[in-house]
Amino acid sequence: MTSKVIRYKMTEKTKNSVENGSVDPIEMEKFRAMANEWWDPEGKFKPLHKINPLRVEYIRNNVSQHFNLDKNSLLPFSGLKVLDIGCGGGLLCEPMARLGATVTGIDVLSENIEIAKIHSEETSLSITYRKASIEELVSENKEFDIILNMEVVEHVVNIEDFLDNCANTVSQNGLLFFSTLNRTPKSFLLAIIGAEYILRWLPRGTHDWKKFIKPSEITNILLKAEIEVRDLTGVTFNPLNGLWSANTSDLEVNYMGYGKKFNT
Amino acid sequence: MLNNSLDKNMESAEVCIVGGGLIGLTLALALSSTGLEVAIVERVDLQDTISSEFDGRATAISNGSAQVIKGIGLWNLVSDQLSPINDIRVSDKNSLFFLHYDHTEVGNEPLGYIIENRLLRLSLLKKIKEQNRISLLAPAKITEINKSPNKVQLKLADGRKIKSQLLLACDGKNSSLRESTGIPVTSWNYNQSSIVFSVFHEISHDNLAHELFLPGGPFAILPMVDLNGRHRSAVVWTDSKSLIPSLLALKEEEFISELYKRFGDFLGKLEIVGSKWTYPLSLLHAQRYIDHRFALVGDAAHSIHPIAGQGLNMGIRDIAALSEVIVDARRLGADIGLSETLSAYERWRRFDNLVLAVVTDTINKLFSNDIPPVRTARRFGLGTINEVAPLRRALMRHAMGTMGELPRLIRGESL
Numbered sequence: 001m002t003s004k005v006i007r008y009k010m011t012e013k014t015k016n017s018v019e020n021g022s023v024d025p026i027e028m029e030k031f032r033a034m035a036n037e038w039w040d041p042e043g044k045f046k047p048l049h050k051i052n053p054l055r056v057e058y059i060r061n062n063v064s065q066h067f068n069l070d071k072n073s074l075l076p077f078s079g080l081k082v083l084d085i086g087c088g089g090g091l092l093c094e095p096m097a098r099l100g101a102t103v104t105g106i107d108v109l110s111e112n113i114e115i116a117k118i119h120s121e122e123t124s125l126s127i128t129y130r131k132a133s134i135e136e137l138v139s140e141n142k143e144f145d146i147i148l149n150m151e152v153v154e155h156v157v158n159i160e161d162f163l164d165n166c167a168n169t170v171s172q173n174g175l176l177f178f179s180t181l182n183r184t185p186k187s188f189l190l191a192i193i194g195a196e197y198i199l200r201w202l203p204r205g206t207h208d209w210k211k212f213i214k215p216s217e218i219t220n221i222l223l224k225a226e227i228e229v230r231d232l233t234g235v236t237f238n239p240l241n242g243l244w245s246a247n248t249s250d251l252e253v254n255y256m257g258y259g260k261k262f263n264t
Numbered sequence: 265m266l267n268n269s270l271d272k273n274m275e276s277a278e279v280c281i282v283g284g285g286l287i288g289l290t291l292a293l294a295l296s297s298t299g300l301e302v303a304i305v306e307r308v309d310l311q312d313t314i315s316s317e318f319d320g321r322a323t324a325i326s327n328g329s330a331q332v333i334k335g336i337g338l339w340n341l342v343s344d345q346l347s348p349i350n351d352i353r354v355s356d357k358n359s360l361f362f363l364h365y366d367h368t369e370v371g372n373e374p375l376g377y378i379i380e381n382r383l384l385r386l387s388l389l390k391k392i393k394e395q396n397r398i399s400l401l402a403p404a405k406i407t408e409i410n411k412s413p414n415k416v417q418l419k420l421a422d423g424r425k426i427k428s429q430l431l432l433a434c435d436g437k438n439s440s441l442r443e444s445t446g447i448p449v450t451s452w453n454y455n456q457s458s459i460v461f462s463v464f465h466e467i468s469h470d471n472l473a474h475e476l477f478l479p480g481g482p483f484a485i486l487p488m489v490d491l492n493g494r495h496r497s498a499v500v501w502t503d504s505k506s507l508i509p510s511l512l513a514l515k516e517e518e519f520i521s522e523l524y525k526r527f528g529d530f531l532g533k534l535e536i537v538g539s540k541w542t543y544p545l546s547l548l549h550a551q552r553y554i555d556h557r558f559a560l561v562g563d564a565a566h567s568i569h570p571i572a573g574q575g576l577n578m579g580i581r582d583i584a585a586l587s588e589v590i591v592d593a594r595r596l597g598a599d600i601g602l603s604e605t606l607s608a609y610e611r612w613r614r615f616d617n618l619v620l621a622v623v624t625d626t627i628n629k630l631f632s633n634d635i636p637p638v639r640t641a642r643r644f645g646l647g648t649i650n651e652v653a654p655l656r657r658a659l660m661r662h663a664m665g666t667m668g669e670l671p672r673l674i675r676g677e678s679l
Contacts, residue, residue, distance in 0.1 A: 036413060041604060056596045074299035074594060095597025122414040123599065124276075 035115040035122075038089030047201045048091055051244045054235065055150055055256065056095045058246060059177055062231065062258055063146060066175060075100030083144040083169060085134060086152040090116035090127065096148075097125045104128045104144070106137070134165040143171040149178040150256070153218065154211050160221055167225035170261045176227050179235065179256035183212035187253040215251055227259040273424050275399060277303035278600060279590070280418060280428035282441055284310055284402055286323075286381065287562030287579045288434035289388035293336040294587040296397040298679050300594065303426050304392075305418065306402035307435075314386045320541045321460050322488060322498035323384070324349070324473075324573035325377045328674040329580040335673040341387040347489045348374035350471040356631070374471070376573075378486045378498060401426070409444065416557045416601070430590070430601040431558050437548060439564035445555050451548040454628065456481045457508045458570060459501045461540040463523075464494045466532025475571075476526065477631040480504045482571045483526050496537065500570060501526070502632075508542060545569055549621050553610040557601035561586060566617045569624040571631075578617055584671035585612045591679050612669070 041049040064071035067080070078100035084093045087105030089112060097103045097120075107113055110131045120127045147166050156162040170176050181187050188209050195201045219229045234247040235254035279295055281288045284306030292302045312318055325333070325346065333339055352375060392398050401420070408419035409431070416431045433441035442449070458481075469487040476483040481502030488496040501523075503511065514522065520534060527534065548567040553560045562579030586609045593605040673679055 039413075041602060053596050053598065056598075060596065072595060094599070098594070098597040098599075119414075122412075 031111065031114045032118055034111070035089060035118045038091070038115055039119055045089070045091070047195075048088075050242070051235065052091055052095070054244050054246060055092065055179060058233065058256055059096075059146070059148070059258075060099065062177075063175065066260070067145075077101035080145045081143070081171075082146045082148065083137070083142075084148045084150075085166065086149070086155070087116055087129065088112050090119055090129070092148060092150060093127050093129070094120065094123060094125055097127050101146070104130065104142075106130050106132045106134070108133055134162065134169065138165050138168050142169055143174075144169055145171050145174045147174070147176045149176065151179055153178055153180050153213060154207060159213065159218075160224070163218075163221050163227075164225045167222070167227050167261065170227070172261065172263070174261050175258050176222070176261070177256065177258040178218065179254065180218065181207065181212040181254055182251055183209065183214050184252050187212055190253050215255060215257070218257070222259050226262040228262060229257055229259040232257040271425070274427060275303060275401075275424065276427045277301045277399065278428060278594075279303070279430050279432060280305065280416065280426050281432045281434055282306075282406065282418075283434035283436060283439075283564070284308075284313070284400065285434060285436060285562075286384060286388065286576060287564075287583065288432075289385065289392060290332070290336065290580060291432065291434060291561060291583045291587065292398050293338065293388065293391060293395070294332070294583055294673065294679065295590065296395050297336055298587070298591040298594070299397070300591070300600075301397050303399045303401060303428065305404050305406060305420070305426065306400070307405060309403045310389060310400070314382050314389065316382060316538060319381045319385075320462070320539055321381045322378050322462065322486060323381055323576045324486065325379055325580075326574075326577045327373050327376055328584075328670070329577045330377060331676040332580050332584050332673045334676065335584075335678060336391075338387055338391055341391060342379065342384060345383045345387075345489060346377040346379050347487050348471050349376045349378065349473045349487060350374050352473045352475065354475045354477070356477050375473075378473075378488055380488070409441075411556055411558075414599070429557065429599060430606075432561055432586075433558070433564045434561050435564055437546075437563045437567040439560065441558075442550060442560055442564050445558055447553075447555065447560065448551045449548050450551060451546060454545040454547065454569060455505050456502050456545045456628075456632065457505050458543050458545060459503070459508065459511065459540055460499070460543065462488060462496055462498045462537045463527075464491075464496055464535040464537055466495070467530070468495050469497050469531060478503075478526060479633055480507060481628070481632045484573070485527065485531075486573075491537070495531070497531070499523070499527070502545065502570070505544065512540065512542065547621060547625055549618060553614055554603070554606040556603070559586065559606050559609060565614075566621060568621045569628045571624050571628050572620075574620055574624065578620060581616070581671070581674065582609075582613050584673035585609055587679060588671045588673065612671075 037043050038045055060071055060076065063069065064076050069076040076099055077096065080101045082096045082101040082103045084096065084103065084105045087093050087107050090105055093103045093105040093116065105116055105127060108131065113129045113131045116129045147170055149166060153159055153162065166176060181191050191207055192209050196204045196206060215232050222229055232251060233256055234250040234252070235244055235256055236247040236250050237244050278301045280303045281292050282305050284304050288304055292304050296302050333342060392400060401424070405421040406418050407421050410417045416428055418426045433439050435441055471487050473487060474485040481504070483502065484500040486498040486500070488498050490496060511519065511522065516536065520536065523534060546567065547569060550560050550565045553565050561582045563575070565582065566578060568575060589605050589608045590600050594600050598605065
């Protein structure tokens with residue numbers, strides 16, 4: 001078996017991993033309850049739900065511009081193959097599928113995959129969910145037009161290897177998106193002390209500050225993987241109105257970006 | 265999982281609209297214009313709703329609403345049925361024309377238009393039949409509504425089922441969906457009814473609308489499009505409820521002579537066209553507009569006094585706001601039935617509608633009486649409005665439906 005490269009966000013419940021394959025009905029009921037929890041906009045994953053529209057908008061606008069698509073049509077991503085790495089309960093896969101993309105979501109936790117599958121059946125969306133790591137997809141010679149690495153790179157064991165593998169699955173002219181946390185004093189204060197200890201948005205230990213990545217670092221790592229970063233945008237939270245917004249001048253804490261694979 | 269495509273009786277749409285009236289049909293066109301799949305469920309056979317015997321009302325369309333009609337691609341179908349209103353003359357008993365709104369004060373557009381409801385409905389249906397993204401189920405009776413976390417499913421009496429992400433109630437003032445959802449309303453009856461009919465008259469109305477405040481209630485004369493070369497106006501005669509049966513019992517010539525007492529003879533000889541309809545008046549406002557995968561639109565959410573001719577316009581503003589929040593969410597790949605989207609609609613519309621309900625209620629209470637001090641006060645009030653041009657322009661813009669934070673459709677932009 002391949003090594004588990006990604007250590008995606010774990011919650012108390014998702015730590016009880018189950019075996020792949022057939023799932024008994026009692027387990028199934030448990031997953032259903034957990035799927036509802038994942039997908040409750042006011043529930044445990046509220047921060048993710050709040051930030052999601054901003055991420056989708058960023059992806060949609062940049063993909064539409066790059067591939068010359070009409071972002072106001074309801075299915076702008078028709079014909080595009082999207083891979084979401086660390087898909088969790090499918091919070092990003094479902095919007096991508098609604099926008100018309102052919103979506104594959106992978107996660108190393110089989111529980112997340114079960115949850116995502118249950119939910120996509122209930123929303124009648126056709127999405128391929130797999131318990132797999134990026135290495136497996138590389139070894140299968142899979143290619144995608146868009147790779148999404150949202151809130152993933154700060155959790156991987158070896159970011160160089162990980163992004164190199166990701167780059168190998170990006171098709172010609174394809175794009176790789178990422179969002180992560182900058183390694184600054186401010187991010188230590190806000191993302192660790194604030195989000196995990198004071199606001200308790202995230203379980204303690206979700207993030208390891210030392211693994212946060214500076215924009216210059218990720219840009220260089222991607223360059224070595226033959227991906228040219230096209231944009232970096234800060235994501236800031238306004239505690240007064242509780243809204244996240246894109247902010248091109250403040251990349252101190254959360255930021256996202258995308259790059260294009262070199263023409264060969 | 266159940267594979268729904270195997271169920272021959274199962275239809276699926278992104279949005280399911282209940283009610284095939286002016287609001288439901290307009291909303292369906294607005295949503296489908298963005299690419300959304302819409303199902304409309306209507307209780308009655310829609311062929312019956314386009315006869316002149318079903319609905320003889322004519323409706324005032326504000327400029328904002330006219331933009332929406334343009335935005336949904338209906339303008340070419342209705343433009344020759346719209347009678348522009350270039351000026352509104354508001355008067356109190358015995359003192360004609362002392363408040364007057366002239367459209368040239370706020371631009372070159374007319375203040376609004378008058379259209380016959382049934383003609384608007386006919387054009388809406390015609391346009392809907394051209395849309396392959398709208399499926400119209402009528403006549404159809406709903407026997408069951410099942411709401412689950414991710415969808416709403418309707419069961420119809422004939423065995424068909426409709427699965428959607430969002431259920432929108434456009435089933436009018438007595439909305440049964442509102443009732444079955446358990447949404448409470450604030451309501452009271454006005455002790456008034458309106459008699460609605462149209463008249464031929466000798467002299468052209470010159471596209472002027474008149475509203476005369478009489479002790480029994482407002483009396484409105486609204487310019488209509490000529491019919492067979494004859495000048496025509498719609499009359500909305502509001503009077504105390506107790507008086508209505510005796511008015512309707514009058515012989516035609518006696519009724520016309522009562523009409524002259526109010527109407528005057530400035531348009532020459534009058535002749536009543538077709539039937540007269542009577543509507544009891546009441547105020548109704550839903551205490552909330554939304555529920556799980558559910559929203560109220562138009563009269564199902566609010567019904568107000570017709571004194572300002574704003575009923576349909578409020579509903580059209582609801583449509584513009586709701587279709588905007590829905591399509592914006594959908595363009596981000598979101599599930600359109602989520603409460604966050606629906607709350608944005610409620611925040612956007614409910615307060616505005618409440619203000620208009622209160623304002624029309626107050627104007628009606630102020631004007632529908634004959635108490636001398638109140639009359640003096642209101643005459644002073646109307647006179648003041650006339651003196652203060654900015655205030656008058658603001659009131660006009662509100663009546664034209666172009667004030668406040670406006671949805672894209674009302675601003676004349678595409679959705």
